[in-house]
């Protein structure tokens with residue numbers, strides 16, 4: 225199972241923080257609810273592309289001694305099963321779907337000089353599919369004065385909500401409370417997203 229590391233700041237600070245297993249050690253098991261601190265259980269490695277970083281990051285893992293299952297502490301700027309950070313995906317989707325930029329211009333707005341056509345289309349398709357569920361789920365977070373333009377389509381409305389709430393804050397809520405993924409879960413992960421590790425068969429576009 226993955227839970228989120230409440231982390232905001234430069235990636236270098238994330239590297240420093242996860243070096244200390246005690247710092248964010250869960251004091252109970254989120255899977256079996258045993259009230260015992262989890263045991264450090266090493267790291268797994270995953271790739272991450274952010275505005276200023278493109279490489280491998282370590283994700284800390286803990287083990288529950290009661291149910292023998294692992295919990296990993298994913299930094300909240302990273303999306304489960306996707307290589308690109310929330311910020312990059314968000315900037316691209318806003319530029320393309322809200323501001324109407326071309327695919328190439330939207331990729332540049334997201335800091336990507338080379339964006340394969342398929343990748344951009346993949347994010348767009350997944351977001352469009354997910355938008356109705358996201359906009360419903362995010363209603364409770366949106367500010368009361370948030371313009372709810374009934375004429376706006378789900379995609380624009382959801383993007384505006386995400387912009388006003390903040391993408392990472394919205395992701396924190398959706399993922400931690402509802403196990404909802406901003407771009408939806410792939411078929412190879414179970415719908416609740418409760419997996420101890422990411423299946424190697426899943427590609428990360």
Ligand SMILES: [Zn+2]
Nearest residue numbers: 253256288291
């Ligand atoms: Zn447990």
